[in-house]
Amino acid sequence: MTTTTTTAEMTGAPARRQKTLLGYVPNVSPFYNFHPVTRLILFLTLGVVPLFIYIPEVNMFLIILNLILLKWGRVDLSRLRIYLPVIVTVAIFMGTVVVLAPGEDPSFTPIDLGWVTIYYQPVFFTFAAYWRLIAMLFGTILYFSINRERDILVGLRSLRLPFIASYVIGLSIRAAGMFMEDFRIIREAELARGLDTSAMKFRDQVKLYMMYLIPLFSISLRRADEISNALFARGYNISGKVAGGGERLDYIRSLYPMTRTDWIAIILLVTIFVIIGIAQMGFGVFAITNSPLEQFMRQWLNIPPA
Amino acid sequence: MSITIENLEWKYEHTTEFALRGINLEIPENSFLGVVGPNEQGKTTLVSAISGLIPHSFNGIYRGSVKVFGEEVKDAEAVHLASQVGLVFSDPESQFTAMTVEEELVFGMENLGYDYAKIKERLEWAADITMISSLLDKSPYDISGGQKQRVAIACVLAMNPRIIILDEPTSMIDPLGKQFIFDILRNLKEAGRHTLIVVEHNIEQLAPLADQLLLMHEGEIAKLAPPDEFFEDTDFLLERGLYVPEVTVFGHWLRKTGKLPPAQKLPRSLDDAVSLTRTALQAKGGTA
Amino acid sequence: MTDLIHVNEMNFTYPDGTEVLFDINLTVAEGEFMALIGQNGSGKTTLSKCLNGLFQPTNGSVMIGELDTRDKGIIKKLVTQVGYVFQNPDHQLFNNNVKAEIAYGPRNIDLPSDEVEARVREAAKVAGVAEDLFDTHPFFLPKGLRQRVAIASILALKPRTIIVDEPTTGQDMVQSREVMNFLRSLRDEEGHSIIIITHEMPIVAQYTERTVALGQGQILLDGPTREVFSQPEILKQTYVEPPQITRLGQALVDQGLPGDALTVEEMQNFLNGRA
Numbered sequence: 007m008t009t010t011t012t013t014a015e016m017t018g019a020p021a022r023r024q025k026t027l028l029g030y031v032p033n034v035s036p037f038y039n040f041h042p043v044t045r046l047i048l049f050l051t052l053g054v055v056p057l058f059i060y061i062p063e064v065n066m067f068l069i070i071l072n073l074i075l076l077k078w079g080r081v082d083l084s085r086l087r088i089y090l091p092v093i094v095t096v097a098i099f100m101g102t103v104v105v106l107a108p109g110e111d112p113s114f115t116p117i118d119l120g121w122v123t124i125y126y127q128p129v130f131f132t133f134a135a136y137w138r139l140i141a142m143l144f145g146t147i148l149y150f151s152i153n154r155e156r157d158i159l160v161g162l163r164s165l166r167l168p169f170i171a172s173y174v175i176g177l178s179i180r181a182a183g184m185f186m187e188d189f190r191i192i193r194e195a196e197l198a199r200g201l202d203t204s205a206m207k208f209r210d211q212v213k214l215y216m217m218y219l220i221p222l223f224s225i226s227l228r229r230a231d232e233i234s235n236a237l238f239a240r241g242y243n244i245s246g247k248v249a250g251g252g253e254r255l256d257y258i259r260s261l262y263p264m265t266r267t268d269w270i271a272i273i274l275l276v277t278i279f280v281i282i283g284i285a286q287m288g289f290g291v292f293a294i295t296n297s298p299l300e301q302f303m304r305q306w307l308n309i310p311p312a
Numbered sequence: 313m314s315i316t317i318e319n320l321e322w323k324y325e326h327t328t329e330f331a332l333r334g335i336n337l338e339i340p341e342n343s344f345l346g347v348v349g350p351n352e353q354g355k356t357t358l359v360s361a362i363s364g365l366i367p368h369s370f371n372g373i374y375r376g377s378v379k380v381f382g383e384e385v386k387d388a389e390a391v392h393l394a395s396q397v398g399l400v401f402s403d404p405e406s407q408f409t410a411m412t413v414e415e416e417l418v419f420g421m422e423n424l425g426y427d428y429a430k431i432k433e434r435l436e437w438a439a440d441i442t443m444i445s446s447l448l449d450k451s452p453y454d455i456s457g458g459q460k461q462r463v464a465i466a467c468v469l470a471m472n473p474r475i476i477i478l479d480e481p482t483s484m485i486d487p488l489g490k491q492f493i494f495d496i497l498r499n500l501k502e503a504g505r506h507t508l509i510v511v512e513h514n515i516e517q518l519a520p521l522a523d524q525l526l527l528m529h530e531g532e533i534a535k536l537a538p539p540d541e542f543f544e545d546t547d548f549l550l551e552r553g554l555y556v557p558e559v560t561v562f563g564h565w566l567r568k569t570g571k572l573p574p575a576q577k578l579p580r581s582l583d584d585a586v587s588l589t590r591t592a593l594q595a596k597g598g599t600a
Numbered sequence: 601m602t603d604l605i606h607v608n609e610m611n612f613t614y615p616d617g618t619e620v621l622f623d624i625n626l627t628v629a630e631g632e633f634m635a636l637i638g639q640n641g642s643g644k645t646t647l648s649k650c651l652n653g654l655f656q657p658t659n660g661s662v663m664i665g666e667l668d669t670r671d672k673g674i675i676k677k678l679v680t681q682v683g684y685v686f687q688n689p690d691h692q693l694f695n696n697n698v699k700a701e702i703a704y705g706p707r708n709i710d711l712p713s714d715e716v717e718a719r720v721r722e723a724a725k726v727a728g729v730a731e732d733l734f735d736t737h738p739f740f741l742p743k744g745l746r747q748r749v750a751i752a753s754i755l756a757l758k759p760r761t762i763i764v765d766e767p768t769t770g771q772d773m774v775q776s777r778e779v780m781n782f783l784r785s786l787r788d789e790e791g792h793s794i795i796i797i798t799h800e801m802p803i804v805a806q807y808t809e810r811t812v813a814l815g816q817g818q819i820l821l822d823g824p825t826r827e828v829f830s831q832p833e834i835l836k837q838t839y840v841e842p843p844q845i846t847r848l849g850q851a852l853v854d855q856g857l858p859g860d861a862l863t864v865e866e867m868q869n870f871l872n873g874r875a
Binding site: 024025026154155156159176177179180183184229232233234235236237238239240241242243247248249250251252254255256257258260 | 363364365368369390391392393394395398399400401403405406407408409410411412414415418419420421422423424425426427428431432451452453454464467468471
Binding site: 188191192194195196197198199200201202217218220221224225228 | 649673679683692693705709754
């Protein structure tokens with residue numbers, strides 16, 4: 007199977023950005039001055055900290071912060087368009103659920119909108135939960151927009167992830183890439199046999215996706231053989247032992263220096279994370295009742311405080 | 313001798329026939345052996361037995377002995393074999409399992425326990441020879457099949473084995489990529505520091521490089537000879553399904569029809585053939 | 601002879617902005633046996649997928665018979681005109697047994713089941729797939745047979761034109777000859793037009809009558825194979841070299857040898873004729 011040359015080879019133009027499994031990362035970015043582990047800890051802070059935060063305004067602020075960081079990081083913001091459907095769909099979904107199935111609790115305050123009755127507490131809670139989710143999403147988007155697969159793995163190994171786990175993750179990412187390419191070709195092959203997906207019933211479309219598994223399986227089974235031969239030829243064995251019995255070196259990680267800036271950034275981020283965690287779990291600083299918007303809504307709708 | 317094979321027989325599990333039936337072969341150090349012949353005749357099996365894939369990765373019946381630099385392959389440890397015998401396969405995609413070229417190159421060396429300085433040095437050297445130094449930071453999505461195959465060769469070179477086996481390295485590569493790979497093989501041959509064993513269908517590019525050519529037929533060695541001798545009996549080769557280079561077939565005919573003396577060595581490259589034919593035509597013209 | 605495919609001033613640009621084909625004009629007539637050659641990245645695969653309607657042109661048009669590939673909803677009609685056999689049979693085999701595989705195409709175009717049955721048998725016969733293999737899962741067949749099953753499954757749609765991507769790559773001489781002789785018989789005996797995409801010039805020289813050479817997205821050469829191979833300078837632009845024997849002749853034109861010999865036999869006959 008002769009493989010095809012890529013875009014860069016075809017047009018001869020240097021790429022502005024590099025392709026990764028999940029999209030693109032910019033060629034240059036101030037984030038690259040930071041060690042991958044620093045960027046990973048940034049992700050843990052921005053992507054995970056919303057779990058502690060029930061105040062929608064704060065989460066909205068985090069989202070804006072993420073957008074600012076994306077811009078500063080020279081990420082192509084127009085790519086974010088692909089996340090719009092998800093953001094909208096989740097909003098509609100969550101909104102529908104809370105209107106149709108708000109749950110029962112005598113403390114809920116009903117609000118009559120004429121054609122439907124909604125209950126204030128679950129609605130606001132869902133509203134807050136939605137913004138938490140979106141803040142986590144943007145934290146994740148930021149991380150995957152400024153890290154290539156290699157950076158992700160180096161970051162994880164810096165946190166003491168064992169090499170074999172890192173290798174398996176890497177192999178899975180690579181396999182996913184190969185899968186997607188194979189999947190594209192299989193779709194083309196089906197079209198070439200007259201498969202008209204637009205004219206199919208939904209049930210048949212579902213069956214269709216099951217059928218994709220068959221060629222994907224055969225191709226991966228054949229590849230698995232070849233990959234294991236290649237691993238043999240590179241002297242890898244499953245126990246991860248190294249010839250000569252020493253410790254396995256991590257050359258790639260050694261290429262990334264940890265600078266003073268990294269340490270300062272890590273200390274700052276971890277401190278912020280811990281402070282927020284303690285503030286919420288110990289003192290409820292980010293509880294929903296502290297949201298100015300919440301307080302305003304209660305006032306406006308004449309609902310007594312919880 | 314870098315490789316000594318005595319009475320090697322091998323049958324894969326779940327098959328009825330022996331894939332290798334009594335192979336006896338000695339390969340001199342730093343020589344270039346081309347292994348040719350139709351598919352399913354034992355070429356891949358033979359080189360797998362030299363690299364240790366057989367019997368370490370396959371189940372079956374193994375008889376006879378394969379010694380690499382005096383050590384018995386079936387008794388050696390897999391990691392040790394990888395440092396002695398390098399293997400390059402035909403599918404560039406399956407051989408690329410890391411996230412960037414640099415990681416790929418470093419993987420084998422880390423397995424062999426090299427230290428940082430040695431890794432850096434070997435990495436730069438191997439990338440230079442295979443002309444991929446500008447690609448070190450690229451991910452597999454950004455490079456072509458031919459480039460990935462050069463990465464595979466660089467990975468093997470970086471581990472510095474004394475023997476390098478390439479099993480149909482260009483069959484899935486485009487012509488330009490093929491050219492790069494044969495250029496690398498030529499450079500390696502001229503440097504003379506590795507024993508090279510190349511299985512190939514592309515005889516036209518292989519014949520000029522090989523010190524010896526080996527034809528496999530039904531699990532046995534049908535012919536082993538330097539290229540000059542190898543192509544002598546063209547009919548024998550064609551009967552066994554081998555593609556003989558067009559210029560060699562033509563040279564054979566020139567000899568058969570008296571336009572070249574019967575003792576004339578057959579051309580194995582285009583340039584050889586051009587000068588020979590020119591001589592033949594001018595001689596004819598002279599006597600006409 | 602009627603035109604099966606007509607490409608008119610076509611450009612093709614991928615959605616991400618990469619321009620791949622420029623100003624392509626091409627006609628495929630009935631009963632042709634042609635090769636599409638050129639360096640990877642020259643656009644030949646993209647062009648071949650425009651020829652069967654898989655891709656639609658960005659500018660210009662591709663007419664397959666009376667059908668315009670830019671029209672929507674005509675996939676089922678297009679596949680009965682142009683068949684496409686992919687390089688790796690594994691990408692095309694997704695049914696549980698050989699019979700279902702060959703029947704897949706005819707069923708997709710909603711043929712009645714007795715017609716499907718007849719087509720399956722016929723296609724299998726022509727492609728050399730024995731009926732006792734009908735219940736076998738394609739995964740377990742050797743590569744050559746899987747390729748045959750893939751071809752049979754295309755034949756069952758009875759397309760007038762068949763495009764085959766790399767029919768001989770990775771195969772030895774005997775296997776390559778088998779496939780190419782089979783493709784030639786499809787043209788000679790069944791009347792299909794055959795287009796092969798390949799890098800193997802001796803195969804092009806021995807089997808095809810017409811060659812189209814693509815380079816940097818444009819058609820560099822389009823004509824009888826003999827004429828195309830006698831222009832090595834142009835072919836060099838797309839990293840293609842004529843077969844060894846052709847180049848031998850070209851190097852010795854000053855000695856009177858032909859610059860367009862396609863096979864060793866031709867060269868021998870020429871010299872015999874001269875003697």
